[in-house]
Amino acid sequence: MASKMNILKGDTVLIRRGKEKGKRGTVKAVMPDAGMATVEGLNLVKRHMKGGQQNGSSNAATQAGGIIEKEAPLPVSVLMYVCEKCKTPARIRHGRTADGHAQRLCAKCGAPARESAKGA
């Protein structure tokens, strides 16, 4: 079954599996080719940063390196769309607007989901 990306950047999602199971977050980025998405503040991995990358910077002390936390991509199959209106994890229904373009709808309450951000 070909999976269509139902999750878009900016959506609220529920994590269905893994260590972040049951948590909700906002989709930060989607990678449709990989079928992956990052969710803000979830599935963080620690990255060690090397200092001294900033050339000509006088505040090198603040660039001394350290550990930053970064969202690791999650497979979209573990993400469930959460409707902004009814606040319930719901399946996406595909409908059409009056002027004929495709629209995502909440399968529970029928509220239209956000439009995909143009150019995102």
Ligand SMILES: [Zn+2]
């Ligand atoms: Zn809804």
